[in-house]
Amino acid sequence: MRVAVLLKAVPDLVEELVLDEESGSLQYDEMSYVPSEWDDQALEEALILKEESGAQVTAIAVSTGDVDTMLFTALAKGADHVVKITGDFDASMSNWQQARVLSDYVREQDFDMVLSGVQAIDDVDGQIPGLVAGFLNWPHASVVTEVRMGGDSKVLLRQEYSGGLVAEIEVESPVVIGVQAARKPPRYASVAKVRQVAKSVAIEEVSAGAPAGPAFADIQFVRPVAAGRAEMIEGDVDAVADRIVQILADHNLLRRA
Amino acid sequence: MQKAKAIELEIAVVDGVELNGTWNRMFEPRVISEYDLSVLEEITNIPGAESLGYCYQCGKCTAVCPVDSVGDYSPRKIFRRTQLGISLLDSPDLWLCTTCRNCLRVCPKEVNMIDIMPAVREQAVLEGKAPAELLTAFENTARYGNPIGESARKRADWTKTAGVPVPVMSQKKAPVDVLWFVECYPAYHPRGKEASAALARIFAALGVDFGILGTEEKCAGDSQRMAGERGLFEMLAEHNIKMLSKYRFNEIVVTDPHAYNAFLHEYPKLGGEWPVRHYTQFLAEKLAGVNFVKGIKKRITFHDPCYLGRHNGEYEAPRSLLRALPDVELVEMGHCKQTSYCCGGGGGGMWLDGFTRDYASERLSERRVKEAVEYGAEILAVSCPYEVPRFEDAVKSTGHDGQIQVMDIAELMAYCMGLNEGLAIS
Numbered sequence: 155m156r157v158a159v160l161l162k163a164v165p166d167l168v169e170e171l172v173l174d175e176e177s178g179s180l181q182y183d184e185m186s187y188v189p190s191e192w193d194d195q196a197l198e199e200a201l202i203l204k205e206e207s208g209a210q211v212t213a214i215a216v217s218t219g220d221v222d223t224m225l226f227t228a229l230a231k232g233a234d235h236v237v238k239i240t241g242d243f244d245a246s247m248s249n250w251q252q253a254r255v256l257s258d259y260v261r262e263q264d265f266d267m268v269l270s271g272v273q274a275i276d277d278v279d280g281q282i283p284g285l286v287a288g289f290l291n292w293p294h295a296s297v298v299t300e301v302r303m304g305g306d307s308k309v310l311l312r313q314e315y316s317g318g319l320v321a322e323i324e325v326e327s328p329v330v331i332g333v334q335a336a337r338k339p340p341r342y343a344s345v346a347k348v349r350q351v352a353k354s355v356a357i358e359e360v361s362a363g364a365p366a367g368p369a370f371a372d373i374q375f376v377r378p379v380a381a382g383r384a385e386m387i388e389g390d391v392d393a394v395a396d397r398i399v400q401i402l403a404d405h406n407l408l409r410r411a
Numbered sequence: 412m413q414k415a416k417a418i419e420l421e422i423a424v425v426d427g428v429e430l431n432g433t434w435n436r437m438f439e440p441r442v443i444s445e446y447d448l449s450v451l452e453e454i455t456n457i458p459g460a461e462s463l464g465y466c467y468q469c470g471k472c473t474a475v476c477p478v479d480s481v482g483d484y485s486p487r488k489i490f491r492r493t494q495l496g497i498s499l500l501d502s503p504d505l506w507l508c509t510t511c512r513n514c515l516r517v518c519p520k521e522v523n524m525i526d527i528m529p530a531v532r533e534q535a536v537l538e539g540k541a542p543a544e545l546l547t548a549f550e551n552t553a554r555y556g557n558p559i560g561e562s563a564r565k566r567a568d569w570t571k572t573a574g575v576p577v578p579v580m581s582q583k584k585a586p587v588d589v590l591w592f593v594e595c596y597p598a599y600h601p602r603g604k605e606a607s608a609a610l611a612r613i614f615a616a617l618g619v620d621f622g623i624l625g626t627e628e629k630c631a632g633d634s635q636r637m638a639g640e641r642g643l644f645e646m647l648a649e650h651n652i653k654m655l656s657k658y659r660f661n662e663i664v665v666t667d668p669h670a671y672n673a674f675l676h677e678y679p680k681l682g683g684e685w686p687v688r689h690y691t692q693f694l695a696e697k698l699a700g701v702n703f704v705k706g707i708k709k710r711i712t713f714h715d716p717c718y719l720g721r722h723n724g725e726y727e728a729p730r731s732l733l734r735a736l737p738d739v740e741l742v743e744m745g746h747c748k749q750t751s752y753c754c755g756g757g758g759g760g761m762w763l764d765g766f767t768r769d770y771a772s773e774r775l776s777e778r779r780v781k782e783a784v785e786y787g788a789e790i791l792a793v794s795c796p797y798e799v800p801r802f803e804d805a806v807k808s809t810g811h812d813g814q815i816q817v818m819d820i821a822e823l824m825a826y827c828m829g830l831n832e833g834l835a836i837s
Contacts, residue, residue, distance in 0.1 A: 168555065169562050186563075188554065342546040344536050345553055346642025 155209040160270035163187035178374035182245035192271025198336035207303045226352045230343035241362045253285035254365035272332035283332035296332040459530030465520040466490035472514035477753040481771040510758030512721040532639025548762035556629030557595035567625035569604040575615035579625035586659035588620040594667040596796035606819035612830040627654040631670035638759025652683035662686040668718035695728040704829040706738030712788035715751035716795035756797035776805035
């Protein structure tokens with residue numbers, strides 16, 4: 155069983171997004187990036203699968219910036235192999251383009267399963283796993299919280315629904331899975347281990363051309379405009395009470411005797 | 412209990428020499444040495460943790476261990492449990508030690524928790540056995556250079572509130588006398604920032620020629636090292652040494668006793684050797700030139716930070732500053748100087764509050780605040796950035812809000828120099 159885990163770096167929201175208000179564009183070079191937390195969950199689930207049933211785990215990232223530390227960390231955590239897809243790419247690369255490049259690589263390999271974060275902060279509609287499955291023409295399951303091996307080439311999945319419902323699904327591999335959460339919190343890779351791996355193991359680099367296909371004609375980013383603000387009611391108890399009564403009355407929310 | 416059997420030899424020959432006599436009498440080994448010691452050996456085989464095996468169960472450490480006074484924990488108990496086959500690697504005991512060094516002060520066998528804890532914890536971290544909240548602090552430190560997870564780019568933002576220029580070395584482009592290593596809590600925590608602003612104003616008033624690294628500074632990393640992340644410590648130390656090596660200065664002054672410990676003992680091993688002083692030591696020497704314009708009519712007590720006091724032997728400098736403040740009545744608590752209690756923040760304790768809660772009847776900081784109140788102190792003075800937030804929380808959680816205030820010595824000193832009008836001493 156060979157499992158591919160798709161990783162990507164996303165803008166770090168602890169630092170501020172850098173927006174050029176005039177052109178309405180994000181200044182990608184001036185932002186810092188962190189591994190997408192959902193991808194961390196996908197990697198953890200793959201590593202649990204490896205411990206349970208000896209799966210071979212390959213972590214793959216498109217080189218949209220510095221992804222080496224992210225890949226070395228995946229190795230330190232227990233991935234067997236890491237691949238960096240290089241090309242004329244940068245941090246502004248769209249999810250559609252990333253999905254195309256990733257699926258082109260996966261198609262050439264002999265993977266039984268692809269795991270990826272169900273979404274990312276720059277991809278809240280969960281494009282990557284769905285698009286990769288579409289490009290590969292493989293079945294796809296989303297919002298998965300558990301992946302197990304079944305008999306033959308079957309894979310057992312748990313999927314979360316609203317209202318506390320959980321579905322158990324059996325699918326035939328190969329399959330693409332969007333992971334919502336792993337069964338356990340992502341493990342920690344000590345800094346010493348990551349540094350040791352970085353010195354002793356090489357990242358496999360695979361070059362890829364620019365993905366052909368539709369691209370956005372134009373994207374404008376704007377800061378949200380506050381429509382209105384909360385009113386802070388100040389003064390002593392009587393003044394505050396009077397003001398509350400006044401507000402309720404203004405909105406016709408008082409029942410008059 | 413089996414009774415010890417005496418064995419006597421009438422003729423004893425050792426290396427060909429006859430040693431006959433009444434002294435050839437010994438007791439047959441009893442059950443005590445027939446334990447399966449494999450679990451203990453697993454621990455004492457870890458480089459750094461050898462001395463755990465020296466323990467002969469005298470119990471002196473139990474009497475002075477601050478953690479034992481709020482729970483069921485001491486180095487002696489750790490040894491005993493390990494001897495009985497409970498691996499320290501899997502035990503919550505491993506994460507309760509604050510590395511306060513009080514046990515080592517009294518231990519006749521030099522069982523050294525200051526070496527044992529980081530060594531065994533490092534192994535536990537590798538095996539994925541560390542508490543999640545600690546790992547979050549490690550990840551934050553690796554990513555942002557501070558355990559709080561604040562933006563690395565905002566590390567020098569506090570300087571805007573100082574009211575005096577705080578030169579950043581990369582912009583100053585000139586040598587300075589003092590490189591002030593600010594550290595994380597003084598750069599990010601709201602109360603830490605207030606103390607930093609106060610210290611900056613004192614430096615300015617005293618005409619100190621100083622500069623800070625600003626965003627080039629990262630956590631000194633000493634507590635992460637004590638909590639078991641040596642690799643992270645080394646990464647941080649290499650970074651800080653590289654940054655510091657770019658600039659010319661005569662000495663480093665640190666706000667944080669944990670950074671003081673790192674610069675004094677650990678950074679030199681990695682090639683970073685500079686003269687270093689804690690800010691209380693630096694200011695104590697300059698006291699003659701300080702112009703105090705007002706006093707504080709309060710009873711003040713001082714909590715010795717473990718890493719300034721017991722670890723590095725400095726008890727006098729902070730006290731000399733407090734004694735110099737006009738109108739102050741300095742009172743000592745029962746636990747002071749060498750026998751000082753611990754705030755609970757050291758050795759990773761700062762990031763294990765949720766974990767520790769399950770094994771302690773109260774926080775060490777709460778126990779300490781109660782002691783300060785018992786001695787009638789109206790102000791608890793501190794000189795370690797972990798302590799203002801820890802003790803302020805403890806003042807509230809023990810119901811002493813309004814009775815006692817927690818202040819950094821820099822804040823009190825700036826107040827008496829007329830440089831801290833914003834400080835509300837009630």
